[in-house]
Amino acid sequence: DQQVKQNSPSLSVQEGRISILNCDYTNSMFDYFLWYKKYPAEGPTFLISISSIKDKNEDGRFTVFLNKSAKHLSLHIVPSQPGDSAVYFCAADLYNYGQNFVFGPGTRLSVLP
């Protein structure tokens, strides 16, 4: 059973609009969450993270929101750009730092010009 779920395999958004990618998790012990972006034929690259002591973290056009009670996090991209078209993976980590990353299945974002 997947501990980290991304229920939307794909998402299409118009350039300039907001992209919202969702992620749900089942293990309440997760305390650190990350988003990765992956282009075809490349390795994933780190985008943004959030600790469970926060409910929001912002970095430029990217904002991650965490709702611990709902075991839900979301990544907002505003405004969306064609270069944001990629697969986005949500990942969760346990407190012992580094050996228990769990990844979701990914959401393919297409930003249409």
Next chain:
Amino acid sequence: DVKVTQSSRYLVKRTGEKVFLECVQDMDHENMFWYRQDPGLGLRLIYFSYDVKMKEKGDIPEGYSVSREKKERFSLILESASTNQTSMYLCASRGTSGKGELFFGEGSRLTVL
């Protein structure tokens, strides 16, 4: 700039062949990981290592082994390749400081015929 280098971007092997995938990182990271990425399944952990000569099984270790003789190098070995091991293999490393994120290589696309 941080770098994780995987020796082969694309490989084609036959069923039963032995396959070596090499990974080198230049960040002096303690932790190194091997994942495989398959559509709809995200990234699944095969093995990880938290120190030289140390290794731990991940979620899907069957059919794989690893070797870490030097801190910077982590090898994934398929003793007898099978068609269900056709996949994208991603190596990653992680230190104990910074944002705690994984740094990934560009991936090795393995096809087993």
